[in-house]
Amino acid sequence: ALALLAGVALSPCVAFRPSPTTAAASARPRGAAIAAPATRTTPRSLRTPVPPHRRRRDAALAAATEHEDSPTDKLLIWLFGVRMAARGKRGANARLGMGYDDFVRLSKDLLAGGSARTTRAVLDVLDGLLPPGGKSLYRLLFPGDRKYACELNARITPIFFSWLVGPAEVQPVTREDGQVWASKVHISKCRYLEESGCTAACLSLCKRPTQTFFTEELGMPVSMTPDFETMSCDMVFGQPPLPLREDPAWRQGCLRTCSLVQESPPAAALPEPCARLPRPED
Numbered sequence: 001a002l003a004l005l006a007g008v009a010l011s012p013c014v015a016f017r018p019s020p021t022t023a024a025a026s027a028r029p030r031g032a033a034i035a036a037p038a039t040r041t042t043p044r045s046l047r048t049p050v051p052p053h054r055r056r057r058d059a060a061l062a063a064a065t066e067h068e069d070s071p072t073d074k075l076l077i078w079l080f081g082v083r084m085a086a087r088g089k090r091g092a093n094a095r096l097g098m099g100y101d102d103f104v105r106l107s108k109d110l111l112a113g114g115s116a117r118t119t120r121a122v123l124d125v126l127d128g129l130l131p132p133g134g135k136s137l138y139r140l141l142f143p144g145d146r147k148y149a150c151e152l153n154a155r156i157t158p159i160f161f162s163w164l165v166g167p168a169e170v171q172p173v174t175r176e177d178g179q180v181w182a183s184k185v186h187i188s189k190c191r192y193l194e195e196s197g198c199t200a201a202c203l204s205l206c207k208r209p210t211q212t213f214f215t216e217e218l219g220m221p222v223s224m225t226p227d228f229e230t231m232s233c234d235m236v237f238g239q240p241p242l243p244l245r246e247d248p249a250w251r252q253g254c255l256r257t258c259s260l261v262q263e264s265p266p267a268a269a270l271p272e273p274c275a276r277l278p279r280p281e282d
Contacts, residue, residue: 065166065189069100073163077103080164083125084110104195107205115204122209127217135217144220150183150238153220157185157235165233166191173236185235193231197257202226203249211241228252 069077081098084106110118130138142149151170158168165187173184193202207224214222214237221240226233226249244250 065191065194067100067166067191069163074098076163079129080125081106083128087121087124100191100195104192104201108196108198108201111198111200111204115200115208118204119209119212122205123213123217126209126213139219142218142220144215144218144238147179147181147183147238149220150181153237154183154185154235164192166194173239175238181238183237183239185237187233187235189231190226190233193226193228193233197255199228199252199255202228203252207249210235215241225249228255 077100078098081103084103087110110121142153144150154170158170162168166189168185168187170182171184171186172180172182174180190202192206196202196205203226207226211222211224214220220237222235222237223239223241224233224235241247
């Protein structure tokens with residue numbers, strides 16, 4: 001860019017000397033056809049190859065999904081937005097009737113505090129939504145090692161959280177002891193991951209706090225396994241989450257739709273793992 005500006009600035013000082021092409025153009029008879037300039041193409045050998053998994057991931061992100069929020073959905077978006085705004089940037093606010101994109105923006109403001117503080121802030125939001133004594137009552141009604149408790153939680157999730165993650169369905173899962181429980185919630189295309197377009201937002205604002213809240217606060221083991229190629233996610237009740245060091249999700253690279261990546265040149269390599277993901281010791 002600097003070289004281009006310098007060339008424009010110095011052009012009046014350079015003596016004009018007609019090039020062979022210019023001379024030929026001036027000598028061309030009036031009305032003669034002008035040949036189209038030859039187009040330059042980048043040699044295939046010099047093009048940066050795009051890995052297949054990134055092509056599939058970019059295709060999944062490009063196929064945007066439309067969601068029609070009901071009045072109840074909008075109320076829940078506002079309720080969670082108010083909680084997020086209270087712990088986000090100073091001056092942030094959540095208005096009644098706010099859109100889902102506003103909710104995503106408010107939630108992503110929490111990422112500025114680092115992974116550990118972000119997880120703590122979301123845990124505070126979830127904790128504030130429970131009535132006094134709610135945790136003790138939940139532990140009493142839904143023991144984490146009981147089949148009925150895990151399956152009931154799986155059935156409730158698509159009903160009450162479709163506004164957040166999109167359509168989901170309950171699927172069977174085979175446990176280590178060979179038993180088959182209908183305790184897995186399959187999210188075909190996570191709305192939050194699609195709208196945020198951010199690996200760190202998915203893992204630090206959804207996966208990690210949700211697993212921690214259910215497993216440690218409510219006594220209900222929950223593991224979440226996002227697929228960044230298809231934007232899907234599997235949430236299994238009754239299955240303990242993997243430790244941070246062993247979970248491959250924390251080595252995931254940035255998505256092309258991330259706001260930080262969009263500020264980089266198109267040919268720049270995507271950071272792997274994402275720069276805003278926590279270190280294993282966090």
